[in-house]
Amino acid sequence: MGKANVNLRGKDILALEYLSIEEIQTILETAKEMKNVIHRDIKKVPALRGKAIVTLFYEPSTRTRSSFELAGKYLGADVINITAGTSSIVKGESLRDTLYTMEAMGVDAIVMRHKAEGAAEYASKVVSPVIINAGDGAHAHPSQGLLNLFTIMEHRCPDGNFKGMKAAILGDILHSRVARSDIQGMRKMGIEVHLAGPKSLMPRFLFEEEGIVVHDRIEDAIKDADVINVLRIQLERQKSGLFPSPREYARIFGLNDERLQLAKKDVLVLHPGPMNKGLEISPFVAYGENSAIQEQVQNGVAVRMAILTHALAGGKE
Amino acid sequence: MGKANVNLRGKDILALEYLSIEEIQTILETAKEMKNVIHRDIKKVPALRGKAIVTLFYEPSTRTRSSFELAGKYLGADVINITAGTSSIVKGESLRDTLYTMEAMGVDAIVMRHKAEGAAEYASKVVSPVIINAGDGAHAHPSQGLLNLFTIMEHRCPDGNFKGMKAAILGDILHSRVARSDIQGMRKMGIEVHLAGPKSLMPRFLFEEEGIVVHDRIEDAIKDADVINVLRIQLERQKSGLFPSPREYARIFGLNDERLQLAKKDVLVLHPGPMNKGLEISPFVAYGENSAIQEQVQNGVAVRMAILTHALAGGKE
Amino acid sequence: MGKANVNLRGKDILALEYLSIEEIQTILETAKEMKNVIHRDIKKVPALRGKAIVTLFYEPSTRTRSSFELAGKYLGADVINITAGTSSIVKGESLRDTLYTMEAMGVDAIVMRHKAEGAAEYASKVVSPVIINAGDGAHAHPSQGLLNLFTIMEHRCPDGNFKGMKAAILGDILHSRVARSDIQGMRKMGIEVHLAGPKSLMPRFLFEEEGIVVHDRIEDAIKDADVINVLRIQLERQKSGLFPSPREYARIFGLNDERLQLAKKDVLVLHPGPMNKGLEISPFVAYGENSAIQEQVQNGVAVRMAILTHALAGGKE
Numbered sequence: 001m002g003k004a005n006v007n008l009r010g011k012d013i014l015a016l017e018y019l020s021i022e023e024i025q026t027i028l029e030t031a032k033e034m035k036n037v038i039h040r041d042i043k044k045v046p047a048l049r050g051k052a053i054v055t056l057f058y059e060p061s062t063r064t065r066s067s068f069e070l071a072g073k074y075l076g077a078d079v080i081n082i083t084a085g086t087s088s089i090v091k092g093e094s095l096r097d098t099l100y101t102m103e104a105m106g107v108d109a110i111v112m113r114h115k116a117e118g119a120a121e122y123a124s125k126v127v128s129p130v131i132i133n134a135g136d137g138a139h140a141h142p143s144q145g146l147l148n149l150f151t152i153m154e155h156r157c158p159d160g161n162f163k164g165m166k167a168a169i170l171g172d173i174l175h176s177r178v179a180r181s182d183i184q185g186m187r188k189m190g191i192e193v194h195l196a197g198p199k200s201l202m203p204r205f206l207f208e209e210e211g212i213v214v215h216d217r218i219e220d221a222i223k224d225a226d227v228i229n230v231l232r233i234q235l236e237r238q239k240s241g242l243f244p245s246p247r248e249y250a251r252i253f254g255l256n257d258e259r260l261q262l263a264k265k266d267v268l269v270l271h272p273g274p275m276n277k278g279l280e281i282s283p284f285v286a287y288g289e290n291s292a293i294q295e296q297v298q299n300g301v302a303v304r305m306a307i308l309t310h311a312l313a314g315g316k317e
Numbered sequence: 318m319g320k321a322n323v324n325l326r327g328k329d330i331l332a333l334e335y336l337s338i339e340e341i342q343t344i345l346e347t348a349k350e351m352k353n354v355i356h357r358d359i360k361k362v363p364a365l366r367g368k369a370i371v372t373l374f375y376e377p378s379t380r381t382r383s384s385f386e387l388a389g390k391y392l393g394a395d396v397i398n399i400t401a402g403t404s405s406i407v408k409g410e411s412l413r414d415t416l417y418t419m420e421a422m423g424v425d426a427i428v429m430r431h432k433a434e435g436a437a438e439y440a441s442k443v444v445s446p447v448i449i450n451a452g453d454g455a456h457a458h459p460s461q462g463l464l465n466l467f468t469i470m471e472h473r474c475p476d477g478n479f480k481g482m483k484a485a486i487l488g489d490i491l492h493s494r495v496a497r498s499d500i501q502g503m504r505k506m507g508i509e510v511h512l513a514g515p516k517s518l519m520p521r522f523l524f525e526e527e528g529i530v531v532h533d534r535i536e537d538a539i540k541d542a543d544v545i546n547v548l549r550i551q552l553e554r555q556k557s558g559l560f561p562s563p564r565e566y567a568r569i570f571g572l573n574d575e576r577l578q579l580a581k582k583d584v585l586v587l588h589p590g591p592m593n594k595g596l597e598i599s600p601f602v603a604y605g606e607n608s609a610i611q612e613q614v615q616n617g618v619a620v621r622m623a624i625l626t627h628a629l630a631g632g633k634e
Numbered sequence: 635m636g637k638a639n640v641n642l643r644g645k646d647i648l649a650l651e652y653l654s655i656e657e658i659q660t661i662l663e664t665a666k667e668m669k670n671v672i673h674r675d676i677k678k679v680p681a682l683r684g685k686a687i688v689t690l691f692y693e694p695s696t697r698t699r700s701s702f703e704l705a706g707k708y709l710g711a712d713v714i715n716i717t718a719g720t721s722s723i724v725k726g727e728s729l730r731d732t733l734y735t736m737e738a739m740g741v742d743a744i745v746m747r748h749k750a751e752g753a754a755e756y757a758s759k760v761v762s763p764v765i766i767n768a769g770d771g772a773h774a775h776p777s778q779g780l781l782n783l784f785t786i787m788e789h790r791c792p793d794g795n796f797k798g799m800k801a802a803i804l805g806d807i808l809h810s811r812v813a814r815s816d817i818q819g820m821r822k823m824g825i826e827v828h829l830a831g832p833k834s835l836m837p838r839f840l841f842e843e844e845g846i847v848v849h850d851r852i853e854d855a856i857k858d859a860d861v862i863n864v865l866r867i868q869l870e871r872q873k874s875g876l877f878p879s880p881r882e883y884a885r886i887f888g889l890n891d892e893r894l895q896l897a898k899k900d901v902l903v904l905h906p907g908p909m910n911k912g913l914e915i916s917p918f919v920a921y922g923e924n925s926a927i928q929e930q931v932q933n934g935v936a937v938r939m940a941i942l943t944h945a946l947a948g949g950k951e
Contacts, residue, residue, distance in 0.1 A: 038740035042684030043712075050359030052387060062716055063735055070686060070739050073712040078360075078390040082379055097591055101380055104614035105387050106355035274731055297738035367676030369704060395677075395707040399696055414908055418697055421931035422704050423672035 009314030012124040012131040013307055015140035016184040024149065024188065025160055030306035031150050031299070037074060038301055047309050048077035054102050056112040057134070058084045058095075058119075063273055063297065064134050064143075068111045071304035077108075077312075095119065096126055103127040108312050112136075130311045138175045144272055145181030147303040149189060151292050152227055154299070155268050163190035168221040168263070170255060171231030171280055172201040178272045182229055187211050196221035197231075197253060198244060218253055225263040229270040230255050233280045246279055256282040260290065268292050326631030329441040329448040330624055332457035333501040341466065341505065342477055347623035348467050348616070354391060355618055364626050365394035371419050373429040374451070375401045375412075375436075380590055380614065381451050381460075385428045388621035394425075394629075412436065413443055420444040425629050429453075447628045455492045461589055462498030464620040466506060468609050469544055471616070472585050480507035485538040485580070487572060488548030488597055489518040495589045499546055504528050513538035514548075514570060515561060535570055542580040546587040547572050550597045563596055573599040577607065585609050643948030646758040646765040647941055649774035650818040658783065658822065659794055664940035665784050665933070671708060672935055681943050682711035688736050690746040691768070692718045692729075692753075697907055697931065698768050698777075702745045705938035711742075711946075729753065730760055737761040742946050746770075764945045772809045775906075779815030781937040782904055783823060785926050786861055788933070789902050797824035802855040802897070804889060805865030805914055806835040812906045816863055821845050830855035831865075831887060832878060852887055859897040863904040864889050867914045880913055890916040894924065902926050 006026045016024070037045050053072040055065050065081065072079040082098075095114070102110055109130040112120055120133035120140075135141045152167075153160060167186055173179045173195050186193050192211050195202065196218040215221040222228060233249065244252065260267065269281075269291045277283045286293060323343045333341070354362050370389040372382050382398065389396040399415075412431070419427055426447040429437055437450035437457075452458045469484075470477060484503055490496045490512050503510050509528050512519065513535040532538040539545060550566065561569065577584065586598075586608045594600045603610060640660045650658070671679050687706040689699050699715065706713040716732075729748070736744055743764040746754055754767035754774075769775045786801075787794060801820055807813045807829050820827050826845050829836065830852040849855040856862060867883065878886065894901065903915075903925045911917045920927060 040684070043686060043740060044684040050357070050361040052360060052390070054383070062732065066688070066714055066716060066735075067739060069714050070712070070741070073686070073714070074740075078387070080383055080386050080390070082383065094591075094594075098379065100611050101383075101590065101614050104611045105384060105618050106360060106391075106615065107387070273735070274728075277728075294734050294738045297735050298740065301739050367674070367678040369677060369707070371700070395704070397700055397703050397707070399700060411908075411911075415696065417928050418700075418907065418931050421928045422701060422935050423677060423708075423932065424704070 007314050008310035009312070010130060011311055012120075013142050013311060014120050014124060014131065014133045016142050016145045016181050016188065019142070019188075021188055024146065024185065027146055027303065027306045027310060028150050028153055028160065030309060031146075031302040034305035034309070035299065035302035037305070038298060043074045044076060045074065045305075046076040047313050048072065048075040051077040051108045051312050052106060053077050053079045053109045053111060053308065054107045055079065055081045055134070056098065056102065056110055057082070058112075058114045059135070061113060061134075063300075064113065067297070067300045068132075068134065068143075068304050068308075071301050071308055074301070075305055075308060077308070095122070099123050099127045103129055109308065132307060132311065135177050138177055139180060140184075141177040141181045141272075142185075143300070143304055143307060144178050145185040146307070147296055147300045148182055148229060148270055149185050150299045150303050151270065151296050152191075152268060154295075155292060156226055162186070165191045165226040166194065166224060167191050167227040167229065168194045168196065168218075168225040169229045169231065170218050170221065170253065171197045171233060173197050173231070174201045174203050175234065176231050178229070179231060183212065191227075194221040194225065198249070200243070218255075219259060219262055222255075222259055222262045225267055227268045227270065228255060228260075228263060229272075230281045232272055232274065233276055235276065250279050254278075254280055254282060255285050257284050257288070260285055260288075266290070270296055273297070324631050325627035326629070327447060328628055329437070330459050330628060331437050331441060331448065331450045333459050333462045333498050333505065336459070336505075338505055341463065341502065344463055344620065344623045344627060345467050345470055345477065347626060348463075348619040351622035351626070352616065352619035354622070355615060360391045361393060362391065362622075363393040364630050365389065365392040368394040368425045368629050369423060370394050370396045370426045370428060370625065371424045372396065372398045372451070373415065373419065373427055374399070375429075375431045376452070378430060378451075380617075381430065384614070384617045385449075385451065385460075385621050385625075388618050388625055391618070392622055392625060394625070412439070416440050416444045420446055426625065449624060449628065452494050455494050456497060457501075458494040458498045458589075459502075460617070460621055460624060461495050462502040463624070464613055464617045465499055465546060465587055466502050467616045467620050468587065468613050469508075469585060471612075472609060473543055479503070482508045482543040483511065483541060484508050484544040484546065485511045485513065485535075485542040486546045486548065487512075487535050487538060487570065488514045488550060490514050490548070491518045491520050492551065493548050495546070496548060500529065508544075511538040511542065515566070517560070535572075536576060536579055539572075539576055539579045542584055544585045544587065545572060545577075545580060546589075547598045549589055549591065550593055552593065567596050571595075571597055571599060572602050574601050574605070577602055577605075583607070587613060590614070641948050642944035643946070644764060645945055646754070646767075647776050647945060648754050648758060648765065648767045650776050650779045650815050650822065653776070653822075655822055658780065658819065661780055661937065661940045661944060662784050662787055662794065664943060665780075665936040668939035668943070669933065669936035671939070672932060677708045678710060679708065679939075680710040681947050682706065682709040685711040685742045685946050686740060687711050687713045687743045687745060687942065688741045689713065689715045689768070690732065690736065690744055691716070692746075692748045693769070695747060695768075697934075698747065701931070701934045702766075702768065702777075702938050702942075705935050705942055708935070709939055709942060711942070729756070733757050733761045737763055743942065766941060766945065769811050772811050773814060774818075775811040775815045776819075777934070777938055777941060778812050778906055779819040780941070781930055781934045782816055782863060783819050784933045784937050785904060785930050786825075786902060788929075789926060790860055796820070799825045799860040800828065800858060801825050801861040801863065802828045802830065802852075802859040803863045803865065804829075804852050804855060804887065805831045805867060807831050807865070808835045808837050809868065810865050812863070813865060817846065825861075828855040828859065832883070834877070852889075853893060853896055856889075856893055856896045859901055861902045861904065862889060862894075862897060863906075864915045866906055866908065867910055869910065884913050888912075888914055888916060889919050891918050891922070894919055894922075900924070904930060907931070
């Protein structure tokens with residue numbers, strides 16, 4: 001992977017389908033350097049001094065919000081947090097007006113999470129600050145897709161050549177923005193994607209594309225996989241009737257040690273967190289030697305530092 | 318408007334009635350420079366480095382709280398946020414003790430919002446940090462009054478001479494701290510103020526002063542106006558019976574395009590936000606060419622930077 | 635008290651029983667210097683620039699959380715706040731996974747409050763960042779114990795020799811982490827501790843040690859005391875039946891002016907805040923000349939600056 005040198009300044013990060021292979025490579029390369037910063041005794045790169053970032057979350061989150069907040073602060077930016085519930089969003093201010101407000105206040109980037117698909121894209125159309133989609137309904141979560149690619153790269157293809165790998169994505173594909181961003185990113189980089197989960201939670205026509213295979217049994221998806229991404233099960237969905245009981249789920253669709261044996265010996269296990277251990281993933285696998293789940297969190301900060309640096313300052317200099 | 322050079326260091330900003338014309342001019346002049354900072358690529362003026370500001374909000378707010386937080390951060394100050402609900406204010410700590418706590422922690426300014434009229438004044442009497450009233454019940458919201466003046470100045474009197482202008486303030490005057498701060502600031506600067514709204518929401522005796530005219534019909538208030546400030550309608554108040562139905566309200570008191578024609582051609586439309594579009598203001602007017610509503614938000618940050626700089630550091634140097 | 639010069643770098647601050655006399659002295663000495671910083675016009679010591687601190691609070695708090703946040707910011711650290719309720723802790727992420735997440739994000743210190751006794755110790759075992767216990771159930775609140783010692787030192791023994799002093803701790807000893815940390819710290823430094831409160835709220839066997847005396851009547855505990863620490867009464871406990879009525883409590887166990895006369899003339903009155911005035915302490919005593927309650931808050935920031943500096947940077951240089 002050579003220096004791609006693509007300029008991403010001012011680019012909204014809405015979904016991986018809108019990033020070129022070169023842009024993805026550029027972000028992953030910068031993330032490598034940023035990861036070193038996180039390990040330093042003094043975690044400060046003043047690349048974004050004098051820039052203002054707002055995290056605007058209409059759904060609760062520790063992980064993603066903190067990850068972006070720390071990424072911004074490590075880069076020297078000012079970061080403010082707005083969460084529905086503690087903010088006057090309770091007064092019923094529309095998304096549009098909140099975005100206008102943030103723009104008018106001189107904010108350089110809006111990192112936003114919203115329950116509606118397309119919310120980030122909408123934002124990118126109505127205001128000028130860089131919009132970074134931190135999750136819009138079941139649509140996309142591009143920084144998660146990128147951190148997964150970065151984690152895979154570090155373990156399986158330091159040269160950045162993902163081609164020929166096989167990834168399995170397990171669980172509630174239908175409602176998962178992580179799955180969607182993964183699929184887009186992985187396909188773009190040449191990874192073959194195998195999907196499995198309860199039938200009621202599988203999209204029917206969406207992925208009838210080259211390089212995407214839908215399985216009935218998770219065992220078939222896992223077989224010979226280089227990477228397994230286990231999705232978080234939203235327990236709330238059970239009420240909808242789309243869903244087997246937790247015990248049933250674990251028995252049929254949970255990733256346990258026995259099933260892991262079907263994959264390649266050095267398979268990489270990913271999970272976006274927070275995990276329901278004993279449900280979609282067994283504790284043994286979650287904390288086992290194939291798990292890169294904790295590393296994903298660290299890589300998340302590095303990748304977000306890279307995203308923010310490129311989108312706000314055009315690069316590393 | 319010449320350099321006023323008034324020293325405001327240590328001054329509590331409780332209500333515009335306590336600021337002299339010169340003090341208001343000084344703040345507006347500094348705000349002009351601060352507005353340039355917000356447009357810069359690097360938004361940092363280290364005027365308040367080493368100062369600590371707390372935003373202490375007993376009522377929810379995105380706009381005002383974020384505006385002060387960003388203003389403080391752009392100036393290099395440390396800012397911490399305390400909101401009732403996420404804080405141990407739930408343990409029932411009295412306002413007095415919370416103020417004492419903030420003072421003892423070395424905080425230089427307390428930006429506070431409270432539902433009780435006089436809360437900020439009370440605070441200014443019991444503790445030594447600079448108190449900046451960010452809204453106390455229906456009493457005052459001085460930074461909003463100042464940002465309105467600033468917005469008017471930029472559009473209609475760059476020389477700072479507001480005399481002879483006519484402003485209309487429309488809506489629930491009785492419960493509005495914005496109206497009160499507007500009236501005080503505008504009268505001080507020589508603007509004639511015309512008020513209109515539902516009879517049940519008009520104060521009876523309060524404004525029987527020179528330069529303040531109360532109208533029954535909003536058309537009469539709007540006529541030939543240079544500025545129209547449309548107040549936010551608190552939908553909660555309807556339960557009180559003081560209030561017509563929303564449809565009725567919009568029909569009789571809403572600012573729509575037709576009514577806007579009664580004002581001067583280049584009339585400036587203001588609204589403190591968040592707007593109930595279709596109620597007190599039509600979407601057409603809200604986003605129309607006379608609207609300075611988004612600009613008000615930007616000016617809010619600039620004016621708050623000016624207020625904080627003067628009150629905490631005594632000026633710009 | 636000479637320069638102790640103990641290196642505390644990397645040390646978790648879980649409970650005062652794990653700190654040596656020299657370590658306590660070292661922290662108190664540094665706190666003296668930090669207190670000067672809080673009084674300066676420019677409150678910035680860049681000792682922790684490039685360090686990241688997270689406050690992770692599973693129970694609401696204004697005082698302690700803000701105190702640590704300001705302490706970190708005065709030292710130039712990046713501080714982020716996570717509170718259960720506004721965070722995805724609502725998604726049911728386990729404490730363990732949240733800790734792993736914070737560790738992976740490169741955080742240098744986790745300041746945590748949790749309702750479970752031993753939560754901080756558990757954290758110190760599973761992750762590598764410095765853990766600072768900001769309260770774990772009824773177990774410990776070491777920074778509060780240290781700030782109390784610091785307050786006593788400033789008033790009664792500037793030389794750091796606490797030996798021979800008599801302290802009374804009044805109230806709900808059974809459920810109080812403040813009491814536990816006080817007792818440990820005071821005993822370590824040679825202060826005699828006298829306890830009194832409702833019988834149902836006194837631990838039975840726990841303190842049958844040298845230097846700790848349990849009394850039935852608070853008058854006996856107060857007699858000739860150099861220091862009285864009045865604990866906060868948790869009104870919620872009343873439902874449990876362990877507890878007299880508020881009026882009864884104030885009458886029998888409240889610290890009022892009359893009872894204060896029993897102590898030494900220059901007795902120091904402490905309270906961890908927030909106070910229930912008129913219940914465990916009379917307003918007269920709370921704001922009277924023997925009260926150091928406000929000072930405790932200021933000393934809290936100084937002591938926390940000292941703790942963070944030593945634990946994260948190994949000292950003051």
